[in-house]
Amino acid sequence: MTKKDFPIFANNPGLVFLDNGASTQKPQMVIDEVSEFVAHDYANIHRGMYSLSERSEELYYKSKEAVAGFIGCKPSEIIYTYNSTYGINLIAQSLVKSKFLKKWDVVLLGIREHHSNILPWQILAQEYGFTIKFIDLMVSDEWLVTSDENYDINWKDFEKKYDKNVKVVAVSQTSNVTGKIYDVQKIGKKLREETFFLVDGSQSVPNFAVNVAQIWCDCLVFTGHKMMAYTWIGVVYLKKEYIKSLSPMIAGGGTVEDVDTTSYRLHGSVDKFEAGTPNIIGAVSLLKAIEYITSIGGIQKIREHEQQLVHYFMNKLSTEWRVTSKKIEIVWPMSVEGRIAVFSFVLPWVKNFNMIGEKFAEANVCIRCGGHCAYPLHKFLGREGTCRASFYRYNDKNDVDKFFEVLNEITKS
Ligand SMILES: Cc1ncc(COP(=O)(O)O)c(C=O)c1O
Numbered sequence: 001m002t003k004k005d006f007p008i009f010a011n012n013p014g015l016v017f018l019d020n021g022a023s024t025q026k027p028q029m030v031i032d033e034v035s036e037f038v039a040h041d042y043a044n045i046h047r048g049m050y051s052l053s054e055r056s057e058e059l060y061y062k063s064k065e066a067v068a069g070f071i072g073c074k075p076s077e078i079i080y081t082y083n084s085t086y087g088i089n090l091i092a093q094s095l096v097k098s099k100f101l102k103k104w105d106v107v108l109l110g111i112r113e114h115h116s117n118i119l120p121w122q123i124l125a126q127e128y129g130f131t132i133k134f135i136d137l138m139v140s141d142e143w144l145v146t147s148d149e150n151y152d153i154n155w156k157d158f159e160k161k162y163d164k165n166v167k168v169v170a171v172s173q174t175s176n177v178t179g180k181i182y183d184v185q186k187i188g189k190k191l192r193e194e195t196f197f198l199v200d201g202s203q204s205v206p207n208f209a210v211n212v213a214q215i216w217c218d219c220l221v222f223t224g225h226k227m228m229a230y231t232w233i234g235v236v237y238l239k240k241e242y243i244k245s246l247s248p249m250i251a252g253g254g255t256v257e258d259v260d261t262t263s264y265r266l267h268g269s270v271d272k273f274e275a276g277t278p279n280i281i282g283a284v285s286l287l288k289a290i291e292y293i294t295s296i297g298g299i300q301k302i303r304e305h306e307q308q309l310v311h312y313f314m315n316k317l318s319t320e321w322r323v324t325s326k327k328i329e330i331v332w333p334m335s336v337e338g339r340i341a342v343f344s345f346v347l348p349w350v351k352n353f354n355m356i357g358e359k360f361a362e363a364n365v366c367i368r369c370g371g372h373c374a375y376p377l378h379k380f381l382g383r384e385g386t387c388r389a390s391f392y393r394y395n396d397k398n399d400v401d402k403f404f405e406v407l408n409e410i411t412k413s
Contacts, residue, residue: 003394005029005292016365016402021176021203021342021372021390023225029295030228030288037284044277046254060280063287070290070299071201071220072211073237079273080283083234084202085116087221088170090236090273091198092120093249095168096128100196100246103129105167110135110153110182111380112175115373117200121170133161135171139381151180151333158187168196173204173215177374177386178332179342181208188216196242202226205235206392207340208303212237224282229289233282236273243270250275302393306341309391313343313400320404327411331386341391344372346383347410356387356410363406 003009005027008017017025037059043052045060064075081087095101107121111134118132125132136154162169169191173184184199191197198219204210205220206227212220219242224233238246248255248266252275258265266272293299314336331344350356357369369387371378378385389403 006394007031014364016399018389018391018395018399018403019366019368020226020392021388022368023231024206024228024392025394026228026230027292029292030285033288034230034281034285038281042280045280056280059287060278060283063283066287066290067235071205071237072213076269077237077240077243079236079238079270080278081234081236082232082279083225084200084221084223087234087236088117088198088200089120090249091219091221091238092124094246094273095196096124097247097249098245101128101130101167104165105130106163106165107132107168107170108135108161108166109133110171112137112178112374112377113172114176114200114202115375117170117172118376134376135161137380151175151178153182162190166195168198170198170200172200172202173210174207174340175377176203176342177344177372177377177388179339180333181338181340184217185215203340203342207306209299218242224286224289227289228292230282230285233279233286238270244268248273248275252276296393305393306391307336309341309395309397309400310336310339312397313341316400316404331381331383342388343390344386344388346386353385353387359410360406363402363409365402365406
């Protein structure tokens, strides 16, 4: 995969796109094949007796098959939603509606969570009275701590807080701020059978191989637009037993087997969670994005490339920046393994960090500055916000060089 596959770069000469943690660019192949689908095969799915509807429906289910293959589950365990945020809301609301989660229960979250994995629980906790607790991280003050422990889960804190009242554990597999990959499998193995385990895979599924059976989760959510599909297509993997036992957050067309004026009978399958017309075009875009990933050698190739970039980036940082370490504070683990190519930093002598983003933008480099929808993490770290550069498969060493060139310019000024 090179930049040549992505028309955004030809259309914006000199663009250095380092905001992939927020959303990724789309390959020409995905754009072309989605347009082809819309131009030739599009109609609403479910019970259409004509060929267009059948062709659309076939692709919708082919998309679920591709997703299931990608994360190691069955297509019948895949619910399509609109993004990770919607997926976590759907699950949180369903757990409450089904009385799985009740007044005296505890939901355990990571302090590192994105707001999308905090607010859905907080809003329900206010209404239904359950408690939320947060698992801390291990953070060292040392500037260069190479240990893998830095920014990792504080396991002692986890053991202390995971008591008999905890009914749900919902954590991210990878931080969108520090880039740290967490050992969610270790969490999965520690949980009691009756604890519901949700993993937010928004920053992991696009970057490395994730297998739901290996991480022992009951539920995995992620979002298509961060892995080269279009926006507004999200995925919820839900374990079979919960598909049966949970009630949906909303209902409507497509969710029922029968309705009359006094009663209804919901589907027993994932269909009961997909009320109304789904994002058929988004589902096809996700299918095409996965086909594109396969065509370039699979997710492992993306991981390998990003690892090389991480290596190159860290090398540059330690050779060119070590001496001037006072000028930059980094908010990520220094180990090369166990992380994705996301780098958040602070220039302590610049009060307004948005100014840093603007300086990068002037040089045609797109980074993101702020709280990255992770205010509790920033508060835990004692920071107002950070600047974040996040790389993907189409980024190359020149992009890393450009990043440091701009950083050098800023520190000189
Ligand atoms: C870790 C994490 N979780 C959830 C989300 C929310 O994703 P979406 O906006 O697609 O719902 C993001 C987005 O940045 C994220 O990084």
